[in-house]
Amino acid sequence: MSITILVVIGILMLGGGIAALYIKDTVSAIIAAGAVSLLASIIYLLVGAPDVAMTEAAIGSALTTVVFLFAWSRIKDASSKKEKKETDADQNSGQEVGE
Amino acid sequence: MIKRFIIVLALAAIAVGMYPLAWGIEDAENLSQIATEYVTDGADDLGAANLVTSVVVTYRGLDTLGEVTVLFAATAGVTMLLAARKPKKPGTIAKGKKDSGEDHSRRTGSELLKTGAALLFPIIWMFGIYIFVHGHLTPGGGFQGGVVITSATLLLFFADSDRKMGHTILQIAEAFSGAAYVAVGLLGLWFAAGFLDPRFLPAGEFGQVFSAGAIPVIYSLIGIKVGAELTGIVDTMRRSAS
Numbered sequence: 001m002s003i004t005i006l007v008v009i010g011i012l013m014l015g016g017g018i019a020a021l022y023i024k025d026t027v028s029a030i031i032a033a034g035a036v037s038l039l040a041s042i043i044y045l046l047v048g049a050p051d052v053a054m055t056e057a058a059i060g061s062a063l064t065t066v067v068f069l070f071a072w073s074r075i076k077d078a079s080s081k082k083e084k085k086e087t088d089a090d091q092n093s094g095q096e097v098g099e
Numbered sequence: 100m101i102k103r104f105i106i107v108l109a110l111a112a113i114a115v116g117m118y119p120l121a122w123g124i125e126d127a128e129n130l131s132q133i134a135t136e137y138v139t140d141g142a143d144d145l146g147a148a149n150l151v152t153s154v155v156v157t158y159r160g161l162d163t164l165g166e167v168t169v170l171f172a173a174t175a176g177v178t179m180l181l182a183a184r185k186p187k188k189p190g191t192i193a194k195g196k197k198d199s200g201e202d203h204s205r206r207t208g209s210e211l212l213k214t215g216a217a218l219l220f221p222i223i224w225m226f227g228i229y230i231f232v233h234g235h236l237t238p239g240g241g242f243q244g245g246v247v248i249t250s251a252t253l254l255l256f257f258a259d260s261d262r263k264m265g266h267t268i269l270q271i272a273e274a275f276s277g278a279a280y281v282a283v284g285l286l287g288l289w290f291a292a293g294f295l296d297p298r299f300l301p302a303g304e305f306g307q308v309f310s311a312g313a314i315p316v317i318y319s320l321i322g323i324k325v326g327a328e329l330t331g332i333v334d335t336m337r338r339s340a341s
Contacts, residue, residue: 066253
């Protein structure tokens with residue numbers, strides 16, 4: 001019984017990992033990667049390692065996901081800023097020296 | 100085409116290489132010698148109901164101190180890298196930044212999120228403190244409790260993206276708990292068997308909150324330190340992302 005649950009969760013994790021690789025939308029990919037961590041923490045709980053499960057749930061699925069999201073929003077900000085700058089580069093060309 | 104072929108080849112090689120690892124897997128019949136020692140003597144030795152904690156805090160206490168140091172270095176690195184960009188803001192490109200900041204002005208949290216955060220924040224916070232104070236009795240400990248506290252703060256940040264966060268109190272908490280951790284370790288060196296030995300405090304009654312010597316003290320300090328450091332990281336990243 002228990003092994004069946006483990007195998008099912010393992011397959012779900014595999015699916016989540018593949019989804020994280022192939023989803024085009026980055027935010028969805030980050031969420032999928034976080035879901036893999038959450039499922040891993042369930043596995044740790046089932047095989048009797050609650051300490052590791054707590055760490056995995058808190059750091060792997062919560063904090064790492066949030067850090068990735070922050071990083072992604074920053075990348076998006078930077079790239080859109082660059083585009084904006086290229087469009088009005090002739091108006092204030094002094095800006096490019098600044099960065 | 101060739102690239103894909105090489106990828107498939109590498110995957111097959113990994114599968115063949117790992118095959119004995121997966122095939123030969125079986126439940127361990129008996130523990131290794133040192134693990135047997137921990138399991139049989141750990142509870143009597145230190146009086147901690149959670150054996151994992153007695154290994155993490157005492158038997159492998161120096162490793163934990165190293166981990167805390169690594170976390171500190173990581174925090175310092177993140178803060179330094181992200182804060183180094185800040186002086187540019189009021190400088191030459193202030194106007195451009197302000198413009199794009201208005202373009203990307205983030206949505207404030209919905210009413211649901213705000214109310215939920217206000218309701219849940221103290222409960223999650225308290226749960227984090229519970230985890231590290233009871234580290235020697237129940238699963239979890241300083242690291243887990245610290246991260247739970249951080250996630251509570253994160254919930255507040257999500258609900259109110261303009262919330263300011265004072266870093267002074269974080270720095271004080273972090274510096275105090277780090278120094279106190281080492282001081283407790285030195286107390287063990289002076290009054291017990293060695294560095295980070297928790298037995299300079301009485302073992303107390305097995306299973307009570309105030310038991311297991313200095314283990315709850317050490318784990319609470321680790322919890323405060325981890326919570327303060329990770330909250331600092333998250334706040335630094337949040338401000339630099341805006």
